Amino acid sequence: MKVAKFGGTSMADAEQIKKVCSIILSDTERTLIVVSAPGKRHANDVKVTDLLIALAGKAASGGAWESELNAVVSRYAAIADGLKLGGGIITEIENDLKGRLAKYAGHEEKLTDAVKAAGEDNTAKVVAGYLKSLGHEVCYVDPKDIGMLLSDDYGNAQVLPESYDNLARLKQIPGIKVFPGFFGYTRAGDVVTFPRGGSDITGSILAAAVGADVYENFTDVDSVFSANPGIVNKPEAITALTYREMRELSYAGFTVLHEETLLPVFKAGIPVNIRNTNNPGATGTMITITRHPDPDRPVVGVAGKKGFCFIDISKYLMNREVGFGRKVLQILEDAGLSYEHTPSGIDNISVILNGSKLTQEIEQKVISRIRKELSVDLVEVHRGFSIIFIVGEGMRNSVGLAARATQAIASADVNIEMINQGASEISMMFGVQDPDMDKSVQAIYSEFFRS
Numbered sequence: 502m503k504v505a506k507f508g509g510t511s512m513a514d515a516e517q518i519k520k521v522c523s524i525i526l527s528d529t530e531r532t533l534i535v536v537s538a539p540g541k542r543h544a545n546d547v548k549v550t551d552l553l554i555a556l557a558g559k560a561a562s563g564g565a566w567e568s569e570l571n572a573v574v575s576r577y578a579a580i581a582d583g584l585k586l587g588g589g590i591i592t593e594i595e596n597d598l599k600g601r602l603a604k605y606a607g608h609e610e611k612l613t614d615a616v617k618a619a620g621e622d623n624t625a626k627v628v629a630g631y632l633k634s635l636g637h638e639v640c641y642v643d644p645k646d647i648g649m650l651l652s653d654d655y656g657n658a659q660v661l662p663e664s665y666d667n668l669a670r671l672k673q674i675p676g677i678k679v680f681p682g683f684f685g686y687t688r689a690g691d692v693v694t695f696p697r698g699g700s701d702i703t704g705s706i707l708a709a710a711v712g713a714d715v716y717e718n719f720t721d722v723d724s725v726f727s728a729n730p731g732i733v734n735k736p737e738a739i740t741a742l743t744y745r746e747m748r749e750l751s752y753a754g755f756t757v758l759h760e761e762t763l764l765p766v767f768k769a770g771i772p773v774n775i776r777n778t779n780n781p782g783a784t785g786t787m788i789t790i791t792r793h794p795d796p797d798r799p800v801v802g803v804a805g806k807k808g809f810c811f812i813d814i815s816k817y818l819m820n821r822e823v824g825f826g827r828k829v830l831q832i833l834e835d836a837g838l839s840y841e842h843t844p845s846g847i848d849n850i851s852v853i854l855n856g857s858k859l860t861q862e863i864e865q866k867v868i869s870r871i872r873k874e875l876s877v878d879l880v881e882v883h884r885g886f887s888i889i890f891i892v893g894e895g896m897r898n899s900v901g902l903a904a905r906a907t908q909a910i911a912s913a914d915v916n917i918e919m920i921n922q923g924a925s926e927i928s929m930m931f932g933v934q935d936p937d938m939d940k941s942v943q944a945i946y947s948e949f950f951r952s
């Protein structure tokens with residue numbers, strides 16, 4: 502059994518939904534389908550989820566919401582019209598939305614999640630309705646009936662462990678099953694959503710629950726690319742990646758899959774295939790637990806991300822002071838900060854943090870505690886710092902890679918402020934100033950992919 506998830510651009514209008522349905526029907530193993538809400542049809546368009554958030558906002562603030570409701574309904578009306586589904590389904594969608602607004606009036610969090618989830622829920626009904634109209638055995642699956650149970654963290658839910666056994670029953674339902682992504686239900690029976698982009702998470706949970714052969718994630722690009730196409734001109738496609746490589750690359754700026762998405766399929770050892778709805782002939786990128794890297798291609802991708810900061814701490818004889826590092830990290834923990842990396846020397850340590858998390862207010866508290874409690878010689882915060890990651894399973898035991906990378910950065914006339922490599926050797930990190938990031942990524946890319 503294959504679990505296939507289709508993203509927002511695949512659902513954007515009737516023509517896209519027809520493409521999706523022909524992809525579903527072209528493979529008899531593609532029987533468990535997860536759908537997003539309709540996304541943007543063109544660059545200036547608005548996603549249905551954003552229209553729904555605007556609708557919920559209006560309703561929660563007690564304003565008139567009719568025009569926001571109409572904006573949503575007319576998106577579905579155009580889709581239903583293009584799929585020749587008849588007007589009944591539109592009345593149902595309109596009533597469904599009004600029902601959600603009425604049921605959760607006065608409960609802003611619950612109202613927002615229930616309205617947000619209507620995008621996926623109604624899209625699943627439309628897709629199931631269309632496949633049925635073509636004469637196929639198909640059903641819409643209600644996440645409530647099957648038991649997709651989530652924690653009651655509205656807008657940021659986590660799957661509850663019992664969901665997996667509940668969802669395994671999907672295997673017993675014959676034909677094609679269309680499941681709405683992005684939401685589930687609390688134990689108390691209220692709608693609750695994952696973070697934005699969370700339909701990917703739904704697909705991953707379903708694939709793990711039914712023990713799928715593959716989790717196909719259909720989007721609007723042919724594959725994952727070896728660098729950000731906005732920085733590097735026409736980067737190479739990546740055909741195979743391991744979970745570890747994907748995790749490192751998405752941490753450092755690749756945005757193909759939602760951060761939490763891979764966890765359920767990773768634990769279950771299920772491969773993920775990223776594919777393109779607009780070019781179904783392309784084989785896409787396959788993400789697996791292991792792979793055999795090509796010795797001539799030790800690096801699989803180069804990523805860069807701006808907006809980090811670091812706290813630089815120096816103290817004479819720091820390396821002899823038992824517990825120094827723990828005390829620094831404790832101060833950060835007390836401030837609710839998680840740290841990213843801690844490159845260190847004998848008498849200094851740099852703690853790299855996400856710049857947006859270290860607000861000016863938190864910075865003042867943290868710095869004054871470090872100064873007072875640890876009697877340091879120097880503590881300074883530096884902002885506007887980028888990290889660059891070079892990633893590849895083939896980097897392990899490969900001689901001369903660091904030399905090639907640093908030489909490339911030097912040739913771009915960039916000063917490296919920090920270097921970090923863990924013992925797993927599948928990634929190397931370089932810290933540079935924000936304005937130097939793009940040219941560093943371009944230089945490293947040329948070294949490893951064009952030379």
Ligand code: ASP
Nearest residue numbers: 537538550697698699700
């Ligand atoms: N429709 C939701 C969003 O736009 C979830 C998703 O598409 O995955 O965030």
